[in-house]
Amino acid sequence: MITDIGRSHGTCYTFRMNSLWGNHICEEGRDYTASVGCLRLTVRRIRQGWLVASRHTTDSAFESLREVPAVPEQTEWMRFITPEAAPKLHLTPILPDRSVVSQSEAHIEIAPKHSGLFYVTIPVWVQVRAGEISPVTLCEFPSQILSKTWFGHPSEEGEICYALTTRARQELAELTDIQGRVICPLTLDNMTSEPLVFGQLLLSVRHMSVYQTQDGRLWTNECRMGFAGRSLPASVTFGRTVPAVAQQARWVSGPREAPASGLSARVIANAIFRQPF
Amino acid sequence: MNMTKINAVLGEYVLPFLGICAWLIFSLWFASFLARLLYNALSRKVGPDTARVISKTVKYVLVVLFTLSLVRGAGVDVSAVLGAAGVAGVAIGFASQTSLSNLISGLFLLLERPFKVGDWIEVDGSFGFVHSVELLSSYIRTFDNRMVRIPNEMLAKSKLINHTHYPIRRLDLTIHVSCREDAARVMRLFREVVIANPLCFNEPEPMIVLQGFGDSSMEFLVAVWTERSELRTTRTSLLRDIKERFDQEGIALPYHRIRMAECDGMAVPEGSGKEVT
Numbered sequence: 001m002i003t004d005i006g007r008s009h010g011t012c013y014t015f016r017m018n019s020l021w022g023n024h025i026c027e028e029g030r031d032y033t034a035s036v037g038c039l040r041l042t043v044r045r046i047r048q049g050w051l052v053a054s055r056h057t058t059d060s061a062f063e064s065l066r067e068v069p070a071v072p073e074q075t076e077w078m079r080f081i082t083p084e085a086a087p088k089l090h091l092t093p094i095l096p097d098r099s100v101v102s103q104s105e106a107h108i109e110i111a112p113k114h115s116g117l118f119y120v121t122i123p124v125w126v127q128v129r130a131g132e133i134s135p136v137t138l139c140e141f142p143s144q145i146l147s148k149t150w151f152g153h154p155s156e157e158g159e160i161c162y163a164l165t166t167r168a169r170q171e172l173a174e175l176t177d178i179q180g181r182v183i184c185p186l187t188l189d190n191m192t193s194e195p196l197v198f199g200q201l202l203l204s205v206r207h208m209s210v211y212q213t214q215d216g217r218l219w220t221n222e223c224r225m226g227f228a229g230r231s232l233p234a235s236v237t238f239g240r241t242v243p244a245v246a247q248q249a250r251w252v253s254g255p256r257e258a259p260a261s262g263l264s265a266r267v268i269a270n271a272i273f274r275q276p277f
Numbered sequence: 278m279n280m281t282k283i284n285a286v287l288g289e290y291v292l293p294f295l296g297i298c299a300w301l302i303f304s305l306w307f308a309s310f311l312a313r314l315l316y317n318a319l320s321r322k323v324g325p326d327t328a329r330v331i332s333k334t335v336k337y338v339l340v341v342l343f344t345l346s347l348v349r350g351a352g353v354d355v356s357a358v359l360g361a362a363g364v365a366g367v368a369i370g371f372a373s374q375t376s377l378s379n380l381i382s383g384l385f386l387l388l389e390r391p392f393k394v395g396d397w398i399e400v401d402g403s404f405g406f407v408h409s410v411e412l413l414s415s416y417i418r419t420f421d422n423r424m425v426r427i428p429n430e431m432l433a434k435s436k437l438i439n440h441t442h443y444p445i446r447r448l449d450l451t452i453h454v455s456c457r458e459d460a461a462r463v464m465r466l467f468r469e470v471v472i473a474n475p476l477c478f479n480e481p482e483p484m485i486v487l488q489g490f491g492d493s494s495m496e497f498l499v500a501v502w503t504e505r506s507e508l509r510t511t512r513t514s515l516l517r518d519i520k521e522r523f524d525q526e527g528i529a530l531p532y533h534r535i536r537m538a539e540c541d542g543m544a545v546p547e548g549s550g551k552e553v554t
């Protein structure tokens with residue numbers, strides 16, 4: 001198996017952390033496996049396409065795609081017939097297919113008229129694509145199966161989301177053990193004269209792109225949320241390019257959905273902030 | 278028969294008859310065509326049910342108008358026909374009160390919109406997915422693939438339960454556990470199982486209640502929220518998880534056991550007739 005190195009603006013990056021993300025050349029009839037978080041991914045190239053299998057375990061690991069002599073007999077393969085028999089397989093980190101409700105592990109308050117920058121990490125999804133000239137998407141798998149949750153009132157407007165507990169770290173140095181996770185730089189602006197409690201927060205990750213820095217870390221666009229009061233509109237703004245803290249990052253995958261009106265939206269605060277009463 | 282007579286018959290009967298037929302065929306085709314166009318244009322905006330009723334109404338009105346124009350073209354006084362139709366209408370109205378009631382109920386259903394095509398509803402003991410809403414009746418497809426026709430009047434008058442109105446549903450499980458077990462421990466285990474199951478929502482919070490005592494068991498209510506489309510999957514998954522966990526923890530689920538004792542050569546139940554473990 002040969003692994004391509006990432007390219008961006010003519011510059012070649014050699015990822016120090018691993019070489020999972022990117023293109024892989026797989027020989028026909030051989031089995032390859034990779035681990036991302038709790039996900040164990042197995043692929044085999046066949047004459048007319050690909051076989052892909054996945055399972056989730058309780059332990060977390062991060063291993064690049066490597067050839068294995070054999071796979072268990074009970075492996076449940078999904079078969080994909082692809083238009084071209086190219087040996088190239090692309091593994092791309094993407095964001096979850098639903099919004100994420102992030103709940104802070106500890107009690108966090110933002111002082112009146114003050115802002116806070118938090119790094120929220122989100123488990124990555126793995127998109128499997130195959131082909132050389134026009135790659136086709138075979139499937140997507142979450143690296144961690146997250147519980148679902150409802151953001152809103154049960155009988156009124158709301159959204160089914162994934163539930164996530166975050167440590168809401170504020171220092172880059174604290175971001176350790178984040179393989180298989182995407183870092184979302186989130187700025188919360190408290191524009192009120194009352195303290196803002198970081199209770200639960202709706203992150204529309206479908207509108208975010210994924211970038212990767214040379215050290216292998218994955219990043220989303222910057223996200224800024226302004227809180228002006230419970231019943232007043234809150235502003236949500238997504239950065240257009242790489243986050244300021246990861247200037248050298250290269251673009252890896254785009255948003256699943258373009259934001260409704262450009263790159264910012266104004267919504268009622270209750271629609272994105274949920275505070276404990 | 279000479280040619281003059283043939284020409285006279287043709288001119289007097291055959292040609293007008295053919296003309297009437299052609300006019301009727303054209304009017305029916307035109308009304309159907311216009312109704313189809315209207316349905317296609319409206320179905321996305323107002324929904325397929327309303328679009329169907331509107332298009333059918335337009336079709337019937339057009340057919341009536343074309344018929345009236347035909348009658349007028351034949352030299353018949355339309356006002357006399359309309360007068361006669363009015364009298365006939367009253368007579369027909371008395372004779373077809375049920376149909377009119379169904380028709381009006383159908384219109385109210387379309388305005389009120391208590392359900393839409395594809396919803397899972399329950400009316401008068403019939404369960405199923407709404408297949409279509411017509412002018413006089415609605416059709417539901419039962420889970421075992423039978424079609425049930427329900428007059429619209431009955432839908433308007435009866436208690437109707439729409440099981441899929443809201444995107445999320447609460448799943449209530451009543452579980453009996455032996456009185457010998459520690460209630461607090463059982464409740465803790467229920468909570469752990471629910472939290473570990475990714476199909477159960479974190480919010481709204483699951484509810485675990487000790488509801489009361491049965492003959493020889495404690496009755497617990499485990500109420501969890503889940504996606505409406507995953508109600509059955511969640512039920513199976515949760516019951517399986519609870520059973521597995523109880524087996525691991527050595528918690529017995531009660532079941533009735535009858536102990537038989539022989540008395541004068543006849544087998545009779547001993548004691549109260551049942552023993553619960």
